[in-house]
Each structure stands twice: as C-alpha cells, then as structure tokens.
Amino acid sequence: MIVEQITKSINGKTVLDNISFEVKPGSIVGIIGRNGAGKTTLLRILTGIMDPTAGDVQIKGKSIFKSPEVKQDVIFVPDSSEAMKNYSTRELVRLYKSVYPRFDEVYFHELMERFNLSEAKKIKNYSKGMKALFSLVTAFATRAEYIILDEPTDGLDVIVKRRILRTLVEEVAGNNVSVLISSHRLDELEYMANDVLIIKEGLQDSYYDLDTLKSQYKKVQVVFKGYLPEDIKPHVSIHSQTGRVYTLIVDRGNEEADKRIRGAEPLLYEELAMNLEDIFVTKLGGDEFVS
C-alpha cells in the first residue's frame, strides 16, 4: 500500500498535509498523534470512506478511489461496531462472504471457538469486549492483505486485550498480513509495531521503523549541583524533574547538547532505555501530552 501526498481540508482548514508512506507486506504500522491530530481522518481516507483533497492511496499500483475493487484486500475495523449492531453473526458471515472473495468460513469458526465467542442473533447483544473481538475475527477471516484498525483495544480489559494483540501478531507472522493501527496505547504499539507514523497537527512528523526512531534519541538521567543550567534547556526536552534530578531526552545528532551537559559537570549522568512514550512526549507535546 502506497500513500502518496495525502492532503485533506475540512471547512477550509487543512487537517492532513502531505502525508506519504508505504506499508510493506507483513508489517505492523502504528499511527500515533495527539487527540485531533488527524489519525482517524487518515484511516478513513486509506479505506476510501473519505476523499482526500489531494493525493492518492494505491494498492498493487491501482488507486483505491478510481478502482475501489482493489479494496477487496483492505478491511477497516472502526472503533465502533455500531454499523453492524443489527446483524446476526450468520448474516454478517453471509455479507462478508459476498464482499470478500477469500473469506474463510472455516477459519472464522475456528477463531470464534478460540475466543469463546458464541453466535449472536444481534451483534449488539455482545458485550463491548466481545464486539471488538468479533470485529477482529471477521477482519482476519476476510483474508484481506491489509487490516486497518482504529483504536482496537480501547475500553477492553487486560485479558481480552492480550489475546487480541497476540492474535494480531500471529496473523501478521503467519499470513503475511499488514496491519495499520491507530492507537493511544503506546505500550501496545511498542509491543507490536515495526514502523511508526507520527502525525503532529495534521503534518507527518516522521515515519520510521521503531528501532531507528528510538535510536535517534537517548534518555538520560542527570543530577547537577544546582538546577538545570539555562544554557542546556534549549537543546534538550525535559521528560521529568524531581528536585534536582532531571530526566532529559536528547537528540543523538545534537552534539552541542551533550557537550553542554558534560561541560556542566553533572553529579550523575546515566543513560536510560527509551520507549515509544518518551518519543511521543518529546515529539508531540512535552509534559502535557495526552495518552
């Protein structure tokens, strides 16, 4: 899937600007950004629900907007199963079978059994967790090459969440499926994602594989004799501060920052492990980030 220079304006305001990336087969791409950054809008464009103001989304060289039949390889799992609430499980299987030619009914029942999901006369009778699980089960059974998930684990209990994440990873590993996930659960994305797209106020901040992204920064814990010297502040992001103990995020490419920190002769200088949340905080909003 190639996403080419997607721009979207709504009511004269640009909500997405020039987003480009490529989803490789068998990869999991996490889309992260603060609330209102344009993540859901991007997912809706990637599935052809919304038209972009400019740009294109191509699958196997064909535009999904001009040739929507290529969307037989794409399944969108929104953050709500409201559209399906009046269908029975059997009706939905019939519907999906007629839409997605590779729908695997045997695999569908196998997954239903694995997740202890019984058939329902109406999807709305399922609990919140069961609805989310069922949406994923049907998505996997379509055997689509691209699964697009919007907040798949939002509001689910830990046990269900783990099962879902494990199944997702198994699907990607076993069936060469590509998954795009928009989520606020950075710990989950860190567990699964190969690549991360960061959107900041509609703009593509970065798109890297997770390890490259992490290697761009380092997290250091430093203690100075006094408070953090003023001349260091413009060169670092302050992750947290407890008294005179600072946790700083430093761009590895910024040699000046390192020079100034060491020049200030800290009492303690210790490098800590970076995680995705650190990158999120650094890139998208300092201490007042939303998770």
Added chain:
Amino acid sequence: MFHKALWMQNYKQSKLMVWVIFVIMLFHFPFNAMTTVANMEEQIRLSVLHSYDYTPSGLHAANIFNGGALSLMMIVSTIILASLLIGVERNTRRNDFTFSLPFKRRDLFLAKWLFGTLVIASFHLFHFTLGYVVFSFSDFGYLLNEYGMIELYLSPLLSFILVFSFALFIGTVAGEMISQVVLSFIFGIFPTGFFMLITGFFYAHGGRAIYTYQGIEDELVARLTVFSYPFVHTDTAEQGYPLILMIIGIMVLIYAGTALYNRSRVEHNGEFLLIKELHPVFLVGIVICFALLGGFITSGLFSWSGSFRLGMYWIGYLTFGLFSYLIAKRLLSMNLTVRNR
C-alpha cells in the same frame, strides 16, 4: 450495482419500510377492491329497499388503483424508504462501512435506487393484479372499461418511482435522515407552494392575477411539482406527455443523484446539508419562503383589503422571517451523528 452484498445491506437497513409498503398496497389494492365491491353491493341493496337511485361510480372504481389516499401514503412511505437507504447511514457509522466496501460509489447509489424501485414495482404489480382481478371479476368490473392501463397502472407506478428517485436524490444533498425527509417534502411541493406564496404577496399589495398565456403558468408550475404527479393520472392518459416527463424526471434524478453521491463529502455527515456551499442559498431561501408564508397567513386572517391588511402582511412577514432566520441558522450548524461504541 447487482452485487448480492448491496442487496442484503439495503434490505437489512430498510426492511421495516419495505414491509410497510407491502401492507399499504395490500390494503389499498386487493382489500380495497373487495370492500368497494361489497359497498357497491350494499348500496344497491339499500337503494332497492328504500327505493332511490344508485349508480355505481367509475371514478370510485378507478380510485382503488390511483390517486387519493394511496398516493399520499406512497409519497410518505417512499420518502421514508429513501431516507432509510441514504439518510440514516449518514446519521450513524453505517456510511463508513458502506463506503469502505470495494464498490464504486456509483454502484452503491444505483443499487439503492434499483432496490427501492424494484420493491415499489414488484409490490405494485402483485397487489395491482390481485385488486384488478378481484374488481374486474365482480358485477362492477364493467366500470373499469372506461379506463386504460396507463392511468390505472403505469402512471401511478411511474409517479411513485419518481417520488422515490426524487427523495433519493435529495439524500445526496442532505447530510442526514431528518433533513432528507424534510427537504424532500419541501422541494416536492416547492414550485406550487412558492408560486402560491408569490401570488399571495402580490394580492396583499393590491395586485391581481393576469394570465397572459391562458393558464399555461399554472400547468407549468404543476408539472414542475414532483408531488403533483401521484395525484393526477387522467391527463397522463389523455395527453401522454406527463408520462414522458416522469420518465425524463426519473432519468435526470438518477444521473444527478449518482454524480452527487460520487462526490459525497462524508466529513459533513450528520449536518443539515452535505454541500457546505449551499448553506447561504438555503439560509436566504428558508427565510424568504417562511417570511412569505408568514405574510400569507397573517394577511389571510383579514378578508377586507387596504392598508390594515397590508400592515398585517408585513408584520407576519417580518415575524416569520426573523424566527425562521434564527431557527435556520441553528439548523444549518447542527450535527446529528450517533456515535455509539
């Protein structure tokens, strides 16, 4: 557009109205034919008993198959059917599901049109045949001899499909279900209604009707009014051209509806209108129409003419205009999207 999934989906979200249409036609054709025959027999029995003349009316017989209550009920039910096919999708997340499917939007729209049209046409054919058989095999079957199949069958059927196509077209402009229903009713009678309001304005100011073209103005306005077609079928049989107008109307509405549906701006789902550029036009239009209606109503309360009546016209005009402005502004900025998990 013949895709099985789309038929299943369209039926699923509109099945209640589909069966309401079935029942409306069941009552209006076979049941109505039976009760009309029974009533006519009873009238004859009573006329013999009480010695008075009773002649069964051909018009009464024709009304089983066209016009009257059937037209009214079919206008309401086909508009609701169209709004369940398009408008309700925009109020909920169903539109996201529909548009994420691997089908062209053109096919999605044509599938909705074809589904509704086939529902109307097949139920109509089935119940019409039953009703026609019941009545024509009765003692009063001869009453139908003076009517042809155009005015009994074809013209009513086309008029229902026209109203349905019109409501579906309105669905491509409206942002949600309620506005689709409301706008379908408003624009369904708009030419006649607006003409009435404009003449009301001139009458209130001392004007009088001048028919330069011998009443062609009325004819033209009626022919431009979609809701006039389900009620008049005699002209259609006599002159033929309204039949052609209906067919042209249906084709134009399908073409325009497909084009607009193709350009649907999903981001405005749940709002009164899907096309933001139309907001100023609608705001001005709503205010002017309601102001004219206000003037029409308040001046109509006084039968005498003169400056008092004129003053009342303008009081009504300004009051309705002001309130319709305040309501329309709110209406055009509302969003009725259901976002359950």
